Amino acid sequence: MKSRQTLTTSLAGLMLLAASGYAQSESVIRIGLGADPDMLDPHTARTYYGRFVFSAMCDRLVDIDQNLQIVPGLATDWAYGDEGKTLTLNLRQGVLFHDGETFDANAVKFNIDRALTLPGSLRKSEISSIESVEVTAPYTVVFHLKSPDAALLSQLTDRAGTMLAPQATAKGNVTAHPVCSGPYEFVSRVQQDRIILKRFDKYWNKDAYHFDKVVFLPIPDASVRLANLRAGDLDITEGIAASDIKTVQADSKLALAKVTGLGYMGLTYNIANGSVSPDNPFAKDARVREAFSLALDRDAINQVVFEGQYTPSNQAFSPVSPYHVNLPVAGRDVEKAKALLAAAGIKTPLNVDILVPNNPTSLQVGQVIQAMASEAGFNVNLQMTEFATLLDRQQQGNYQISMSGWSGRADPDGSIYSFASTKGNLNDGRYSNAQIDQWLLDARQNSNSDQRKALYTKVVTQLQTDMPIAYLYFEPRIFGMNKMVTGFQAYPDGLIRLSGVSLTQ
CATH class of the missing domain: 3.40.190.10 (Periplasmic binding protein-like II)
Known part of the structure; x- marks a missing residue:
């Protein structure tokens, strides 16, 4: 075959x-x-x-180099002011979009405004600190921020900082025919x-x-x-x-x-998205989510599927990130998983549907999970799905557990805020914890790396209990x-x- x-x-x-x-x-x-x-x-x-x-x-406003340092893109230089509440970008001149439009400060304003207001935009939470965009000169733009945002420049190295041609975008179908520079x-x-x-x-x-x-x-x-x-x-x-x-x-x-790499693979639980069944045990009790996680041997997944090339995970921050939290990955504990299910009043076997991308590697991971989880009392059904469809179902809340990952970002905010904040645009499980929200906001607004790491350590530690995502491994x-x-x-x-x-x- x-x-x-x-x-x-x-x-x-x-x-x-x-x-x-x-x-x-x-x-x-x-x-x-x-x-x-x-x-x-x-x-x-x-x-x-x-x-x-x-x-x-x-093109993007800024980019990263191989050492994850931010380097110029369409913005040649930048500076924060007003105690971190303004970000001024000086823009590259002589740049044309593919349709012949000129790239300038007005184009930046158009794109940032669109990212913040477009229905269905997934960039809103990434750049939510931007209150307004001011064009101060043909090639100078100022972002006025609601509060200081240490992660903003890093967000602009990716899709939030991607520049589309204003005229073509306003009158055309971007999905069918994007026009960039x-x-x-x-x-x-x-x-x-x-x-x-x-x-x-x-x-x-x-x-x-x-x-x-x-x-x-x-x-x-x-x-x-x-x-x-x-x-x-x-x-x-x-x-x-x-x-x-x-x-x-x-x-x-x-x-x-x-x-x-900066990316991870994880299992996202549907806690409160869409027409979640009121008797969904993963939504009702974090102990059930923790039990499923404890049923899995991440080291075994790495050896069986990836020949030891991947790294078992319990968080969003890759070992290559300076914000990686030195917290041991919990080993498999079937007896504790069974005890948690019993304490939560769950009668086993518990039927579980997991969305899995339709490729052989993901299927193999899914099958290992299926076998391991069965020993703790979970009867797992794998739903193989084309990846874009999987993400759509995940976003719509049409799932129970979904196996999907994130390619990671240089700044830790880009790998956690949108997924764990109550208002995060990629929080497909609709997890909500006011304390997590505050820690994430404080970390976003703090430019001191030591203080930010302390806040992210609190986030990672709390997520071990709340378990909105069961992280599986980091991907090279x-x-x-x-x-x-x-x-x-x-x-x-x-x-x-x-x-x-x-x-x-």
């Missing part, structure tokens, strides 16, 4: 290149993704895979098949980019992605499976790049590529940055 899938995918890749009219002289890079991105509107999108496309297509512009998309971008010849830094076209190919099965890479139908792919690392290293035509970012790909550098945020990347012949 695997060889048939590989052949089908390979032929499809060749056919799509021919159908798109690629000339032999054109330079094309083909990038494999683990799933199809959701909508291509940076203000409503939420998938990790969409961030790859945005990275190639859209990045090195590559949108050409076409076929859902579950491909996204094609082409070089933007008027890009302000075009000499750093060397491809005429970029093709993103969603292929959920990691083994099929690797087979296409080995066959020459992909040039680079994210998400090399841990079990395939040795295969890549042994192939003289391939190269491997690996970096400790593992890339495979043809050795003809040169100039690629892996970043902890896991994105593929095409600046300086080329294909040798």
